[in-house]
Amino acid sequence: MVAATQKSARTALLKRAEVVGEFGEERWQQLRRAGHDLRLHALTHLDSYLAMAEEKVIAAGGHVHWARDAEEVHRIVLDIASQHSVHKIVKVKSMVTEEIELNHVLEDQGIKVYETDLGEFIVQLAGQRPSHITAPALHMTKEEIADLFCEKLKVKAEPDPKLLTEIARKLLREEFLNAGMGISGGNFLIAETGTLVLVTNEGNGRMCTSLPPVHVAIVGIEKIIPDWESAAVMLKLLARSVSGSKITAYNTFITGVREGGPREFHLVLLDNGRTRILKDEVARETLMCIRCGACMNTCPVYNQVGGHAYGAVYPGPIGSILTPQLIGTRTAGGLAFASTLCGACSEICPVMIPIPEILLHLRRRYIEGDEFESSSVPETLKVIVKASRYVMGSPTLYRLAGRLGKTLQTPLRSGDWIPTMPAPLDRWTMSRPFPALQGDFRRWWKTQTKQDISGEKSHE
Amino acid sequence: MKVQLFVTCLGENFLPHMLQKMVEILERIGVSCEFPEGQTCCGQPYFNSGFQKEGQKMALLWMKAFADAEGYIVAPSGSCVEFVKHRYPAMFPEGTAEHEEALKVAARVFEFSQFLVNILKVTDLGASFPHRVACHSPCHLTRGLGVREEQKLLLRAVRGLDLVPLNEEETCCGFGGIFSVVYPEVSMAMMEAKVRNIMAGAAEYVVVSEPGCLINIRGGLQKMKANIQAMHLIDILATGGAA
Amino acid sequence: MSKNNLAREEIFAKVRSALKSFPGLLPSPLPDSARFEPRSAEVWDKEIECMLNEVTRLSGHAKKIQGRDEFAGALEELVKAEQVKTAALSDHPHYRNYGVVDLLQRFGVAIVPPDSDKRRLAECDLGITIADAALPETGTILLRTTQGQPDILSLLPRVHLVLVPPEALVADMHQAFAMAKGDRHFVLVSGSSRTADIEKVLTLGVHGPKSFHLWICD
Numbered sequence: 001m002v003a004a005t006q007k008s009a010r011t012a013l014l015k016r017a018e019v020v021g022e023f024g025e026e027r028w029q030q031l032r033r034a035g036h037d038l039r040l041h042a043l044t045h046l047d048s049y050l051a052m053a054e055e056k057v058i059a060a061g062g063h064v065h066w067a068r069d070a071e072e073v074h075r076i077v078l079d080i081a082s083q084h085s086v087h088k089i090v091k092v093k094s095m096v097t098e099e100i101e102l103n104h105v106l107e108d109q110g111i112k113v114y115e116t117d118l119g120e121f122i123v124q125l126a127g128q129r130p131s132h133i134t135a136p137a138l139h140m141t142k143e144e145i146a147d148l149f150c151e152k153l154k155v156k157a158e159p160d161p162k163l164l165t166e167i168a169r170k171l172l173r174e175e176f177l178n179a180g181m182g183i184s185g186g187n188f189l190i191a192e193t194g195t196l197v198l199v200t201n202e203g204n205g206r207m208c209t210s211l212p213p214v215h216v217a218i219v220g221i222e223k224i225i226p227d228w229e230s231a232a233v234m235l236k237l238l239a240r241s242v243s244g245s246k247i248t249a250y251n252t253f254i255t256g257v258r259e260g261g262p263r264e265f266h267l268v269l270l271d272n273g274r275t276r277i278l279k280d281e282v283a284r285e286t287l288m289c290i291r292c293g294a295c296m297n298t299c300p301v302y303n304q305v306g307g308h309a310y311g312a313v314y315p316g317p318i319g320s321i322l323t324p325q326l327i328g329t330r331t332a333g334g335l336a337f338a339s340t341l342c343g344a345c346s347e348i349c350p351v352m353i354p355i356p357e358i359l360l361h362l363r364r365r366y367i368e369g370d371e372f373e374s375s376s377v378p379e380t381l382k383v384i385v386k387a388s389r390y391v392m393g394s395p396t397l398y399r400l401a402g403r404l405g406k407t408l409q410t411p412l413r414s415g416d417w418i419p420t421m422p423a424p425l426d427r428w429t430m431s432r433p434f435p436a437l438q439g440d441f442r443r444w445w446k447t448q449t450k451q452d453i454s455g456e457k458s459h460e
Numbered sequence: 461m462k463v464q465l466f467v468t469c470l471g472e473n474f475l476p477h478m479l480q481k482m483v484e485i486l487e488r489i490g491v492s493c494e495f496p497e498g499q500t501c502c503g504q505p506y507f508n509s510g511f512q513k514e515g516q517k518m519a520l521l522w523m524k525a526f527a528d529a530e531g532y533i534v535a536p537s538g539s540c541v542e543f544v545k546h547r548y549p550a551m552f553p554e555g556t557a558e559h560e561e562a563l564k565v566a567a568r569v570f571e572f573s574q575f576l577v578n579i580l581k582v583t584d585l586g587a588s589f590p591h592r593v594a595c596h597s598p599c600h601l602t603r604g605l606g607v608r609e610e611q612k613l614l615l616r617a618v619r620g621l622d623l624v625p626l627n628e629e630e631t632c633c634g635f636g637g638i639f640s641v642v643y644p645e646v647s648m649a650m651m652e653a654k655v656r657n658i659m660a661g662a663a664e665y666v667v668v669s670e671p672g673c674l675i676n677i678r679g680g681l682q683k684m685k686a687n688i689q690a691m692h693l694i695d696i697l698a699t700g701g702a703a
Numbered sequence: 704m705s706k707n708n709l710a711r712e713e714i715f716a717k718v719r720s721a722l723k724s725f726p727g728l729l730p731s732p733l734p735d736s737a738r739f740e741p742r743s744a745e746v747w748d749k750e751i752e753c754m755l756n757e758v759t760r761l762s763g764h765a766k767k768i769q770g771r772d773e774f775a776g777a778l779e780e781l782v783k784a785e786q787v788k789t790a791a792l793s794d795h796p797h798y799r800n801y802g803v804v805d806l807l808q809r810f811g812v813a814i815v816p817p818d819s820d821k822r823r824l825a826e827c828d829l830g831i832t833i834a835d836a837a838l839p840e841t842g843t844i845l846l847r848t849t850q851g852q853p854d855i856l857s858l859l860p861r862v863h864l865v866l867v868p869p870e871a872l873v874a875d876m877h878q879a880f881a882m883a884k885g886d887r888h889f890v891l892v893s894g895s896s897r898t899a900d901i902e903k904v905l906t907l908g909v910h911g912p913k914s915f916h917l918w919i920c921d
Contacts, residue, residue: 045730047718060887066711076707118909119900129745135900142902172910175820193884203896203911208859211821221714228884232876243899247841249911251891258852258887268886275717284721298741300632304649309830322520338643340636340650341508343603347670347815362506367510368907382511389506389514392469392774393521397831398500402473417682429640432679432708439476441467448483 001139001306008138009297014242016294016348023240035237036352038230039288040192043278049191049224050269056194068101069272076268077102077183077216081111084214086180089317092173092198092208093117094185094222095133095291097272098155098313099239099326102183114175115185116204116344118168125152131307134242134293139306176321184207186219187290188234189267191255192227196267198252201240206252215254215262220270222287235288237350239293260264273326275452282361286321288351295355301338310335317345321358326368329387330376333366345378385455399442405438461580462492464526466535466569468500470671474694475536481698482572489582498525504543506553509638518553523548523561525651526568532579533569536694537671541571542652546607571601573610573669573693583617586699590620594663596654596677597630598670611669611693618696626666627657633668635676655680658688669693742840744874750839751919754872757842759884761894763915765842774801774920781916782810782829785862790830791815791824794851797868800918805830817856830860832868832914836879838921841893844871844917845879848888857892863912865892867919 019253020028042049054064067073070198081089089106090099091113098404103113117123119136126148130136137145142159149157149167157167184205188197194266196217198205209215225231235450239245259264296302296316307315312323312332320339324332341356349355367382369375375382391397412418420426467479483493502522507515522544526605528531535541545566552558576582595611601637602608615623634640634650641647641686654677666681668674678690719725721868744750751767758765768774781787790812792798807814815827824830832852836845844865848854857863876891883889896911907913 004902007797011903033762034739035736036856037734041730041733041737044722045724046722047724047726050732051716052714065707066714066787068710072706072710102607116910118898119903122900125652129475135903137900138903140901142904145901161904164901165898165906167794169908170912171879174826174911177825202898202909203858204892204909207910208856210854210858221718228728228880229738229877230733232741232880233737233780235876236516236739246757247843247891247893249893249896253883253886253889253891258847258848260855261888268716270715271717275714275721277463278718279721300634300650301643301646303921304646304653328853329838334642337510338646340599340632340647342599342632342635342636344630344632347603360510363508363510364512365510369513385506385511385514389511389517392501393518395498396498396618405473417679424641427644431640432651432676433643435675435678437473441472441476441479442481442495442497443485444476 001308002304004141005132005306006303008132009303012243012294012297015116017242019240019244019246031152031233031236031275032350032352034233035350036288038225038233039351040285042224042230043222043284043287046221046224046278049226050221052191053189053194053224056191057265057267060194062194062256064147064268065266065300066307067268067272073100073102073218073268074105077106078109078216080216080266081106081109081181086214087111088175088179089113089181089183089249090116090179090208090212091173091202092184092200092205093120093136094183095217095313096185096218097183098130100270100272102218114172114179116172116176116208117202118165121168121172122148125149128310129313131315132293132296133291133316135245138306167326174212176204176207179212181214182207182212183216186217186223187238188231189219189224190228190231191224193255196254197231197249198250198254199250200252200318201233201248209252209254210261214264214266215348216266216268217254218268218270220272220274222274233270238290238292238457241294241348241350250452251288264390268449276323276372279326283321283325283358286318286325286358288353289322290351291422292350294348294350298344298348300344301340310338318353321355322361324362329342329362329366329373333362334377336362336366402437409436461490462494462528463531463532463534463575464626464667465493465495466499466502466533466540467495467528468535468540468671470539470675471536473529474675475671475692477537479695482694485585485694485698486534489580489585491580494529496525496528502540503546504540505637507543507547512551515672517553517582519548519562520558521535526565526664527561531568533565534572534575535569536669536692538598539607539670539672542580542600542604543576544569549585558603571605571607572613574605574607577610577613583613585614585617585697586606586615587699588619589696589699592622592624592662593665593667593696594624594626594658594661595667596626596633596658596669599632600674601621601670602630602684611667612690614693614697615667621696623663624663626661626663628653633673637672640676651676652678652684653687655684659684659686662689665689665696667693667696729860732738740873741877748845750872751869753839754837754842754867754919757839758844758894758915758917760895761842762905762915763842763894766917767915767921775806776920778803778806781808781862781864782807782812784854785828785914787812787824787825787828789815790829790831791817791819791827791856791860793817793833793856794876796831797833797866817853819852821859822854824855824859827860828863829862830856831864831866832857834865834871836866836873836882837871838876838879839872840875843891843893845883846890846892847883847886854890858891858911861912862916864916864918867917869921870918
């Protein structure tokens with residue numbers, strides 16, 4: 001899985017570099033700045049834009065529902081489904097529906113839910129979680145997928161991507177035409193006209209939102225953007241950042257209900273912890289994410305461990321800051337430490353989210369606690385660290401510790417190295433030897449300055 | 461010109477010879493050095509691990525150690541310089557005396573290659589090192605401080621030095637301070653990937669101008685039995701001259 | 704419904720508290736830095752060339768057609784190559800210029816009305832639409848959804864042919880949006896339906912049309 005992740009990430013990054021080069025590096029930075037500023041503006045005026053969007057959607061014949069948490073979305077969707085006697089639902093890939101685990105709830109009520117993005121369809125069949133936010137089946141080989149189709153779909157499937165895709169196409173086409181409801185997320189919601197924007201490549205986004213008689217769109221409140229000009233900026237940033245195409249195959253713009261389309265349009269606006277993140281002035285930029293996946297493509301940690309290692313809906317750098325804020329640092333705080341703070345993510349992020357900055361902020365929350373959560377570590381640890389700081393902060397004690405270290409290392413030392421150390425320091429030596437403490441700069445400096453005073457060296 | 465030496469805790473304890481060479485290079489080009497003895501550590505390990513109150517206390521002590529002079533402060537580490545430059549002012553609320561102090565000291569502090577090339581406008585130190593050399597790009601030096609080309613400019617002026625490309629040179633080596641002990645397996649995997657890239661490049665030496673990264677990569681090269689030596693830029697620049 | 708209102712009030716209250724704002728506050732205008740200069744058009748011929756290149760890059764088949772004879776030839780070729788037996792085309796006067804209906808009948812293609820049932824359109828071999836706008840920078844066409852040119856016409860049939868009147872070319876997405884933003888529904892189509900979800904191998908025609916043809920018709 002890791003090898004597949006790395007290969008895919010490398011390809012996406014190379015292609016992205018090409019299209020960014022074509023766009024012009026300076027222009028691209030201006031575009032990123034525009035993306036950042038408009039997203040931040042939308043967030044800092046969220047109440048106005050939410051009200052605007054709601055008004056416009058209703059005026060266009062749509063229904064607007066508000067959900068504080070996952071359970072409320074479940075209830076809303078189940079209500080609509082039962083009102084229309086829905087047995088079959090076709091669904092467009094949506095991270096927010098993963099977040100609230102919607103599929104399970106629907107299936108428990110006897111409603112069949114079909115994920116229709118090829119990757120999501122595959123992952124759903126396999127009973128797994130997606131491992132990347134824009135390439136869900138990244139971790140599976142074509143052989144594994146062929147076996148999966150044989151087993152679950154009872155069809156003879158050869159390990160050829162084209163043939164496998166054809167199988168999925170035929171099967172899902174039937175479902176698109178028969179389903180009682182289509183569920184989508186939304187890449188953006190344009191406040192100016194209450195327009196839902198769907199960015200897709202396969203065509204299933206259009207199928208799910210045009211064919212069934214009822215369309216339900218579930219959108220996090222942070223997805224709002226002010227106007228159509230902003231939409232143009234976002235679309236210019238998005239496809240290039242996802243995979244290095246200039247634009248995706250289909251960009252669909254849906255405002256309420258239309259002739260010849262679904263009879264009903266339901267927009268469900270979800271909080272689920274977003275308002276709490278909004279309150280945090282340092283971390284609120286987390287909500288600017290447009291779900292492009294570029295951060296994880298470039299992250300050296302993600303590339304070593306793959307998406308499943310993060311154990312959460314949102315993996316990679318964005319997951320490391322979003323998850324602890326959605327479910328609390330007490331549970332997920334470890335993710336905030338799963339980074340070397342190398343900064344590759346914030347450098348590539350199309351909307352300039354300062355991910356390392358927010359990671360540091362969350363580390364503080366985990367260790368010291370803040371107005372959002374109390375500390376998640378025992379007092380003893382803090383006392384030990386404070387004591388060590390006391391030593392580190394005093395030149396005398398600091399030097400003493402250095403000298404002590406030089407003595408203590410003697411039995412462990414092998415030339416310039418200390419190959420193994422006792423726990424907990426073995427957490428370093430399990431990976432590589434530790435350097436032996438050698439030399440004494442301050443002593444050298446004293447002899448040096450004595451030489452100077454005695455006039456043996458001349459200065460300019 | 462006079463500068464104050466910021467030796468860094470890792471530098472002092474694990475790379476004291478490199479520090480000596482730094483002083484020798486500076487003096488050779490007419491820069492006299494001062495060493496404020498009150499310095500120990502800038503506080504980054506504490507702050508970045510989430511112990512921000514402790515990090516702040518270290519910062520106050522560090523600023524006090526360097527308060528006596530007004531000239532440049534030079535360190536052989538991009539991450540420590542970045543920490544003082546960007547993090548110190550952010551640590552203290554605007555309008556406070558500490559914030560003013562932090563702004564002053566942030567304006568004074570420079571990483572070694574940054575100082576040579578951008579302040580002293582020096583690229584040729586008369587060094588000579590006829591070997592194939594790869595150059596790692598430390599994360600905080602490049603992405604943090606925006607110091608990208610300076611190292612290479614200095615290396616290209618070294619006589620006989622053959623600068624060879626390094627695949628994924630800007631990819632993190634996996635040290636990340638506390639990360640290396642909180643997630644040791646991942647840290648090791650990243651380090652191994654970095655070492656494999658170095659080995660694949662047919663270099664005899666690799667320049668790693670960041671004490672933490674240098675210790676990490678050196679250890680990695682040793683463990684993976686690569687016949688390649690890791691050095692700080694300073695180690696190379698100190699050759700061939702009067703030092 | 705009242706639970707919905709309760710949720711709505713609570714969410715708004717939380718947002719306002721987080722932002723320290725209050726009801727009725729209008730958003731300040733977007734800062735200048737949040738804007739991005741739209742692309743300007745190049746020379747005409749270059750724009751056409753760009754459009755054709757980009758569509759080809761996106762695995763579509765792009766052609767420039769001049770005159771009725773060339774059109775007839777191209778259409779015959781398409782019908783043969785894609786084995787078209789049934790076609791649906793939108794209600795648009797533009798088709799009369801090329802005598803599309805007559806040509807299709809001549810090539811033995813049965814014509815299906817555009818407002819047909821979705822199943823019928825799904826079984827249709829060819830869907831023909833007229834582009835409302837075309838964006839050369841990205842090889843994109845704008846299709847506004849109307850009764851005469853429904854959305855599914857360009858989605859369900861196996862092959863999608865879009866005819867682009869040369870005056871439809873605009874410089875930037877902004878112009879396309881200015882045209883269509885008041886609509887209840889429209890689509891920007893850029894090349895073929897595609898995926899790389901299986902081992903990053905590019906596969907065309909996943910759910911949407913299996914092949915995409917774009918003709919700039921003079």
